Amino acid sequence: MNRQVVRLALCAILMSNIAPALADATGASTQVIEGALKKALPELKPDTIVPAPLKGLYEVTVGPKVFYVSEDGRYIVQGSLIDLETRSDLTEQRLGAARVNALNKVGLDNMIVFKPKTSKHVVYVFTDIDCGYCRKLHSEMAQYQAEGIEIRYLFFPRSGKNTDSWTKAVSVWCAKDRNVALTKAKKGEAVESKQCENPVEQHMNLGLAMGANGTPMMVTGKGEVIPGYIGAAQLAKLLDKEDHASN
Known part of the structure; x- marks a missing residue:
């Protein structure tokens, strides 16, 4: 057997031993971080814990938030991780995915959707029924739909819980036709006061x-x-520019 073949055989053996070791190390670090977070922040429920692009750090996502934890679980780092070589904000990229994942968990059944004949784009809109610019946006719904933009509404009554804006949001949600009720409310028209199980607080949070x-x-x-x-x-x-950038 020539020396080159021997070297290749040894490399194959070494790599077969190293790969499981790396996997075990990653798993061990994940468990350490999960345990440290549970001890320090018991109310926190991480969605994912994965190695970050920067050695020694792990990326943790919780709902639409992203932060970093040292592999020993002692330190938390908040802020943006920038790749100087590519001049890209790696954290913002991950935040985008985390936000979409959090919105998917809410689900379309818990949103009020205005859908055009052909949807080219989707936009989630946190809205307050009594907000002036929210009303302006809604009054131009036909224009958004003409551009192929699907509007998926979530409620964000800025005045807070158990206020007039909050009560209107609940009444709109509990209406027989939510889309019609929301349009009426956005015009300042009265909507029948109703109570039912609703996602308003979930949206707000x-x-x-x-x-x-x-x-x-x-x-x-x-x-x-x-x-x-x-x-x-x-x-x-x-939205067209965003789509082209991601392709």
Whole structure:
């Protein structure tokens, strides 16, 4: 057997031994981090714990949030991880995926959807019935639909729980036809007061977790946050650009 064959055989044996060791180390670190988080923050329920691009750190996602933990579980790092070589914000990329995952967990059945004949884009909108720019956005629904933009509404009554805006949101949700009721409420028309099981608090909590401090707040289908109102034509251009960038 020549020396080259021997070297290749030895490399194959070594790699077969190293791979399981690396997997075990990763698993062990994940368990250490999970245990440390459970001890320090028992109310925290991580969705994922995976190795971060930076050696020695693990990426933890909780709902729409992303942070980093040292492999020994002692230190938490909050902030953006920037790749200087590619000039890209690695954290923001992961945040986008985390936001979309959190919205998927809410589910379309727990949103009020205005769907065009042909959907080119999807936008999630955290809305307050009494917000002026939210009403402006809704009054232009036909324009958004003409651009092929599907609007998926979640409630974010800025005045808080058990206020007039919150009560209106619940009444709209409990109406026989939610889309019609929401349009009436956005026009300032009275909607029959109703109570039922509703996702308003779930929506509100998710919006807060995403950093909402005003309405409307849009989240694109890729998870990018767009604070405030933006017209249909401009939004369509932004969404086209986002789609091209991801392809």
